[in-house]
Amino acid sequence: MFLSRPALAAARRAAASPIIKRSFTSSFVRPAPTPASGSNDGKIKKFEEIKSESDLVGPGAAVGAVPTDLEQATGLERLEILGKMQGIDIFDMKPLDASRKGTLDNPIVVKSFGDEQYAGCTGYPADSHNTIWLTMSRDRPIERCPECGNVLKMEYVGPAEDPHAHDHGHDAHGHGDGVHNYEGEPKTFADFVRPEYR
Missing domain, CATH: 2.60.260.40 (q5lls5 like domains)
Incomplete structure (x- = not known):
């Protein structure tokens, strides 16, 4: 029950290349861009223009781009970034006075x-x-x-x-x-x- 060499070679070729060849294709559908919630029409508001919580939602990044901190930050983080852009330290992160010892009369x-x-x-x-x-x-x-x-x-x-x-x-x-x-x-x-x- 030994196969001859030509029959063995033909069997290998049949296994390696099937009779019906399939072509590999791929396609994808890019969804239509949806506006980010609270996008403010892509406009970044200045610190003085912040009036409500809805103003503290970033516009987000363009489709296919990686957002920056300014584009994706929301809430207090966004308020801090907008303040720092204009030189305002929102949270006053300076260290406390260590030049003297506080007393009850002068804490x-x-x-x-x-x-x-x-x-x-x-x-x-x-x-x-x-x-x-x-x-x-x-x-x-x-x-x-x-x-x-x-x-x-x-x-x-x-x-x-x-x-x-x-x-x-x-x-x-x-x-x-x-x-x-x-x-x-x-x-x-x-x-x-x-x-x-x-």
Whole structure:
């Protein structure tokens, strides 16, 4: 049952090249471009022209192109980029004043647009201890670093009307009553001692 060489060669050729040859073709249909939501007609608005949240949606890239950060950024990221293009630092990323140690009479001021702000203290002089994160709020604007005693104070610079309508004990301008002793809190370490041990 051995095949002869010519029959074996013919079988190999038949397997390698079938009788019906198929041609390879490909085609694709490019969809019609659809406008991006909030595209603003491809116009990039300037920082001063931003009036609502819908203005913070980028136009997107042209069909087949890779979008730049400016074309695809939305929301706060877009607001930050538009501000930086005109030299405005939206989020005030400058480091806090480290040339002095904050005191209760003259604290280091931390500005905040929100109800709560975190600040890292590295000590005085700067970098004299590991970073300790302090939390300040509209209800409790002053914090003292437990390591070095540096005093920080949050200054609320956000909208005058709080959209959440919480009562923070502030007047219409966001200023507190100026009293720094919070009700029920110890004022010194002696306040931690139980009355029967005094």
